[in-house]
Amino acid sequence: MTLTEKDRQVPRFGARYILEARLRGMFKFFWVIAAIAVLNPLLYLISFGVGVGALISSHSGPHGIDGVPYLVFIAPALLATSAIQGSIDEVIFPTLDGFKWGKLFFAMNATPQTGNTIASGVFMAAMVRTTLSVLVYSTILYLFGAMDSPHSYLAIPIAILAGASFGAVMLAFASHTTNEDLFFTIVGRFLIGPMFLFSGTFYPLNSLPVALQFFGWISPLWHATELGRYAAYGHHISGTMILIHFLYLSVMLVAGLYFAFKQYSKRLTQ
Amino acid sequence: MSENLIEVRGLIKKYGDFVAVNGIDFQVKKSESFGFLGPNGAGKSTVMRILAATSNRTAGEVSILGKDPEVQGPQIRAHLGVVPQQDNLDLQLTVTENLYIYGRYFGLSSKFIKSKIKELLEFAQLEEKRDSKAEALSGGMRRRLTIARSLVSEPDILILDEPTTGLDPQARHILWDRLFRLKEAGMTILITTHYMDEAEQLCDRLIVMDKGSIMAEGSPGALIKRYSTKEVLEVRFGSERNAGMAPTMEKFCDRIEVLPDRILLYTEDAEEVLESIVSAGHNPNTSLVRRSSLEDVFLRLTGRSLID
Numbered sequence: 001m002t003l004t005e006k007d008r009q010v011p012r013f014g015a016r017y018i019l020e021a022r023l024r025g026m027f028k029f030f031w032v033i034a035a036i037a038v039l040n041p042l043l044y045l046i047s048f049g050v051g052v053g054a055l056i057s058s059h060s061g062p063h064g065i066d067g068v069p070y071l072v073f074i075a076p077a078l079l080a081t082s083a084i085q086g087s088i089d090e091v092i093f094p095t096l097d098g099f100k101w102g103k104l105f106f107a108m109n110a111t112p113q114t115g116n117t118i119a120s121g122v123f124m125a126a127m128v129r130t131t132l133s134v135l136v137y138s139t140i141l142y143l144f145g146a147m148d149s150p151h152s153y154l155a156i157p158i159a160i161l162a163g164a165s166f167g168a169v170m171l172a173f174a175s176h177t178t179n180e181d182l183f184f185t186i187v188g189r190f191l192i193g194p195m196f197l198f199s200g201t202f203y204p205l206n207s208l209p210v211a212l213q214f215f216g217w218i219s220p221l222w223h224a225t226e227l228g229r230y231a232a233y234g235h236h237i238s239g240t241m242i243l244i245h246f247l248y249l250s251v252m253l254v255a256g257l258y259f260a261f262k263q264y265s266k267r268l269t270q
Numbered sequence: 271m272s273e274n275l276i277e278v279r280g281l282i283k284k285y286g287d288f289v290a291v292n293g294i295d296f297q298v299k300k301s302e303s304f305g306f307l308g309p310n311g312a313g314k315s316t317v318m319r320i321l322a323a324t325s326n327r328t329a330g331e332v333s334i335l336g337k338d339p340e341v342q343g344p345q346i347r348a349h350l351g352v353v354p355q356q357d358n359l360d361l362q363l364t365v366t367e368n369l370y371i372y373g374r375y376f377g378l379s380s381k382f383i384k385s386k387i388k389e390l391l392e393f394a395q396l397e398e399k400r401d402s403k404a405e406a407l408s409g410g411m412r413r414r415l416t417i418a419r420s421l422v423s424e425p426d427i428l429i430l431d432e433p434t435t436g437l438d439p440q441a442r443h444i445l446w447d448r449l450f451r452l453k454e455a456g457m458t459i460l461i462t463t464h465y466m467d468e469a470e471q472l473c474d475r476l477i478v479m480d481k482g483s484i485m486a487e488g489s490p491g492a493l494i495k496r497y498s499t500k501e502v503l504e505v506r507f508g509s510e511r512n513a514g515m516a517p518t519m520e521k522f523c524d525r526i527e528v529l530p531d532r533i534l535l536y537t538e539d540a541e542e543v544l545e546s547i548v549s550a551g552h553n554p555n556t557s558l559v560r561r562s563s564l565e566d567v568f569l570r571l572t573g574r575s576l577i578d
Contacts, residue, residue: 001381001382001385001386002424003378003382003423003424007378007379007382008348008349008376008423008424009345009348009377010344010345010348010377011376011377012377014344014375014377017371017374017375017377018375020371020374021360021371021374021375024363024367024371025360025362025363028362028363102358102360102361103354103356103358104358104360106324106354106358107354107358107359107360107372108375109324109347110322110324110347110350110352110354110420111347111348111372111375111376111423112344112345112347112348112375112376112377113344113347113375114343114344268324269324269325269326269343270325270326
């Protein structure tokens, strides 16, 4: 078998081959990823949903927060959280590995692949993992009775959008990183930690003093959580706010990808 | 398309104020094995990255397979095989998987790649390691896998950046044998090296580079003939006396080079020179008669050794 000149053209939609390679790489860690996908929701649900939930219903009755059981209240937030965590893992590590540790991107870029196709492939692979994590998570939520309202399933695409938005921004940040220790400190301690604490995940954001609510307003998790609650059980928000939440997440997604593509291409043509 | 697969004119590459490549010209013909010889930091790898269509130039003209790498990078790369200086295999994947995913980056069909893998494993002598993780391979095996990987797309030009640096002598000889077969099969090869024996064995023609510029160009034999004598006599008088003996040694031959540990005497007949030195009563601690090499060419051109 030999190649014809036609076989040696630049492949169309080259990113799918990067996606294929990334999924193959991910599959090597299948059990780790599966364990995270299953244990993460179980532990959260048992500690917060069941433990804290029992405390809340004993104080404020079964429809204590936002007119719904505590588990139903936190379900959209937990889903978005898991989407964001999954996408962060799958954009940050491959990017640092690709540029610095194993230099795999330079191998990809020696072929017809480009900065854009490589960045797209990495991002798409992260979205595959995010989507699967969210589906596993929502199944477990369903089994715990946290997805009982008729439109609960709408929280699923919203969570995936949150994962995509935050993943795109992290893809851009990671591609600019040369000092990964500093990067992990900043991202882990000053960005992701506070975001989970102050995004109205476990209690309504407006129960915080206004100064602290600021963290929620800039957090994609809060925007996704608000949308998810609205979609899942009719949490009251205005049409304007719905639009703002969507726009905020969409702008993050587009801007993140724009800067990531630009930096991937730049680092691969220096 | 002209007969030259590669044409470079006035190529300049700067990183900020640092000039890595300072206005070089060369052409490479089809089926030619073309070398870049020079010490670390000469600008060889920078040139290779530009020829591999993965680095943008600062100025000059570059044409690879009739295309400009800055305009049609992916189209050019679809026809190149690249072996980088540092292995960048996916260490989590097996030998076979590494070859497979690399072929997929070119958009090749699974069917084609699978048939090709068989041939490549045989070529790289890695059949027994086909299912081992790349992580578990020795340095020489990783290098052979990287070369096999670069051939999966049946490239028109093979680009090798320091292919045997860091390998032990035995692994280097196995690799040279493999590369020589490719050369015999008519592959166009670009190779950088700071090993003169590698350049002598593998290159039809080469350029000697130093500090971003071309110092000389020609076949290994022609360069030696032009810049050196047929033979070299190396004499050692011990580090204390070495420099002091230089003026005396100069009288015995056409030209000398004084290195910290030895003096090199350039001559057409080294045995004869050695005899005259000994009969004149100068007794070196050790002496060595050898043929001139590209190392001598480099020394003549730059006053420095290839390997610092």
